[in-house]
Amino acid sequence: MAERGTGDRPEYLTPVPDPETVPDAGSLLAAVARGEEKAFGRLYDLVAPRVYGLARRVLRDPAQAEEVAQEVLVEVWRTAARWDAQRGSATAWIFTIAHRRAVDRVRAEQAAGDRTARVGAASVDTPYDEVADEVAARLERQQVRHCLEVLTEVQRQAVTLAFCQGHSYPQVSELLRVPLPTVKSRMRDGLIRLRDCLTPEVAA
Amino acid sequence: MTDDVHSLIGAYVLDALDDIDRAAFDRHLRDCEVCRQEADELFEVTARLADGAWSVPPPRLRDNVLAEITGTRQLPPVVPPRSQPRSRRGLRLVAAAAAVVVATGAVTAVYQIQDQRVRETQSRLEAARASEARVRSILGAPDVQTRSEQLKSGGRVTVASSRLQNAGVILLAADSAPGTGRVYQMWTIQAGAPASAGALGEGQAAAVQVVEGLPGMSNVGITIEKAPSSATPTAPLDALVNLL
Numbered sequence: 001m002a003e004r005g006t007g008d009r010p011e012y013l014t015p016v017p018d019p020e021t022v023p024d025a026g027s028l029l030a031a032v033a034r035g036e037e038k039a040f041g042r043l044y045d046l047v048a049p050r051v052y053g054l055a056r057r058v059l060r061d062p063a064q065a066e067e068v069a070q071e072v073l074v075e076v077w078r079t080a081a082r083w084d085a086q087r088g089s090a091t092a093w094i095f096t097i098a099h100r101r102a103v104d105r106v107r108a109e110q111a112a113g114d115r116t117a118r119v120g121a122a123s124v125d126t127p128y129d130e131v132a133d134e135v136a137a138r139l140e141r142q143q144v145r146h147c148l149e150v151l152t153e154v155q156r157q158a159v160t161l162a163f164c165q166g167h168s169y170p171q172v173s174e175l176l177r178v179p180l181p182t183v184k185s186r187m188r189d190g191l192i193r194l195r196d197c198l199t200p201e202v203a204a
Numbered sequence: 205m206t207d208d209v210h211s212l213i214g215a216y217v218l219d220a221l222d223d224i225d226r227a228a229f230d231r232h233l234r235d236c237e238v239c240r241q242e243a244d245e246l247f248e249v250t251a252r253l254a255d256g257a258w259s260v261p262p263p264r265l266r267d268n269v270l271a272e273i274t275g276t277r278q279l280p281p282v283v284p285p286r287s288q289p290r291s292r293r294g295l296r297l298v299a300a301a302a303a304v305v306v307a308t309g310a311v312t313a314v315y316q317i318q319d320q321r322v323r324e325t326q327s328r329l330e331a332a333r334a335s336e337a338r339v340r341s342i343l344g345a346p347d348v349q350t351r352s353e354q355l356k357s358g359g360r361v362t363v364a365s366s367r368l369q370n371a372g373v374i375l376l377a378a379d380s381a382p383g384t385g386r387v388y389q390m391w392t393i394q395a396g397a398p399a400s401a402g403a404l405g406e407g408q409a410a411a412v413q414v415v416e417g418l419p420g421m422s423n424v425g426i427t428i429e430k431a432p433s434s435a436t437p438t439a440p441l442d443a444l445v446n447l448l
Contacts, residue, residue: 035278037270044266053259069261070269077273081281088244092251099250103219111410144252162218163253169215187214195249 029090033080040077047091048073051098058102058166068105072098099163106166147197155190158183210239217246223412224350224362224375227343338414342369353443355426357382359409363424363445372418372447374401376426378409387431388442393423403433422448 025046031039051072056065076094083093148156154176161172173183209232215221216229233240342348345366352362359378366372374390381404382388389403390413401424404411418424426443427434 033278033281037273040273041270044269048265048269049258049260050254052261052265053257054254056259057257066262066265070265070272073269074272074276077278078276079279081279087240088247089251091254092244092248095251095254096247099254100219111408111412144256159214159218159253162215162220163250164257167220168222169212169218169220172220181211184211184215187218187220188211189214191214191217191246191249194252195245198249198252 025090025094026085029076029080029083029093030085032077033083043076044073047076047094050091050095054095054098055102057164058099059105064105065102068101069098072101075101103166107168143198144194147194150197151190151193152186154178154182155186155193158186159190159194162187210236213239213243213246217243217250222375222377223339223343223373224364227340227348227364228350230344231346231348338371339373339412342366342371342373342414345369351445351447353445355379355443356440357428357442361424361426361443361445363418363447365418365447367419370419371414371416372424374411374413374415374424376404376409376411376413381407381409382428385431386428387433389427389429389433389437391425391427391437392418392421393425394421398425398437400433400435403429403431406431418447422446 025043028039028043028046032043048069052065052069055068055072056062059065059068072094075097083090148160151159157176158169158172161167161175162169167175169183169187170180172187173180176183178186209228212221212225212229216226221229233243343364345368347368348364348366350362350364352360354360355378357378358380359376361377362375364373364375376388376390378388385406387403387406388408388411390401390411391398392401392415393399401415402411402413415421415424424445424447425437425441427437427439428442429438
């Protein structure tokens with residue numbers, strides 16, 4: 001419905017480039033909060049690929065990503081009434097839940113020894129370039145990609161290693177071989193710079 | 205609170221904090237409206253990062269989710285009580301923050317709580333969900349105090365303790381698991397008498413353990429024992445945390 005010339009394509013296949021062009025995620029979530037299952041179906045179609053994609057990016061394993069995505073989406077249904085539009089967008093609320101769930105799963109696995117709990121050994125084997133390339137590839141055609149380029153190298157690495165790989169900030173410090181306080185400030189500065197880039201009216 | 209805590213805001217928004225730091229930061233946000241606004245803004249940024257992570261889920265996911273929600277009761281909205289001295293918006297924000305914490309099942313290494321020996325994933329997850337709320341209530345208590353010591357074997361142990369909750373949480377984060385056939389074991393010590401607070405499994409280097417009644421104890425000790433666990437702690441202690 002948003003795009004002309006794609007008449008016979010089912011609505012749920014419409015690409016969703018950014019929240020601005022899909023202003024109804026919020027009204028859908030509000031309807032979900034009132035228990036409307038039909039609205040939930042539409043909200044699912046709108047956000048599920050990103051929820052699943054986010055879980056998959058962090059967890060890598062498709063089966064685990066599917067489990068986490070299911071947990072997250074059911075949680076969205078369950079707690080929809082707790083979303084406060086004054087505090088943030090519906091999509092931010094949903095992806096915040098999704099990211100945290102995915103990261104919690106990574107940490108639980110690390111703690112359980114399914115993966116190595118030692119930061120030094122295994123994680124360092126994944127060269128940063130590989131991560132950067134993958135992130136860059138996936139962010140193609142996204143405004144975010146452009147904005148990531150505005151960051152300094154360390155800012156970008158600190159943000160993507162935490163966000164895309166679920167690394168804790170001490171792990172990021174280890175991986176980048178920069179001191180903890182530096183990692184903390186690069187993460188914050190990087191996000192602030194991204195924010196200013198994504199919302200230019202604020203940047204001025 | 206302090207600038208020092210606030211400097212963690214980027215790591216907080218990126219979910220790059222451990223449980224203790226995350227809980228500390230949640231408390232910091234509770235007291236700071238401006239900081240909450242900054243966090244909310246940054247969450248909008250990380251949500252945009254999710255735009256790049258687009259992956260079509262298997263079609264069965266939709267069926268499974270829709271089937272599950274038909275049997276899932278929704279939480280009611282938070283209705284702010286009018287008689288409270290705090291502003292309604294303030295209360296709503298706190299409630300919303302709490303809801304986010306609830307919704308995201310905050311706790312990391314919690315999956316190991318209670319029953320370290322449970323290997324089967326499903327049981328582990330169920331145990332985790334049961335303990336999660338307890339851990340959250342302790343870490344989120346207004347009077348929580350944390351103390352940390354290095355492990356002689358490398359890594360650290362952090363103990364968070366709340367008198368209001370009359371309970372504490374031991375967060376063990378060793379650099380590596382002890383050798384084959386050896387495990388980390390946690391102890392509480394009261395009047396010189398040690399009691400086991402649980403042992404980790406072989407090959408495990410991290411745990412989060414709830415200890416009821418912890419504020420009455422004098423110390424928390426960590427030892428390395430023969431698997432699966434020991435009845436009494438074997439000297440020397442790997443770490444000793446003084447609670448008094």
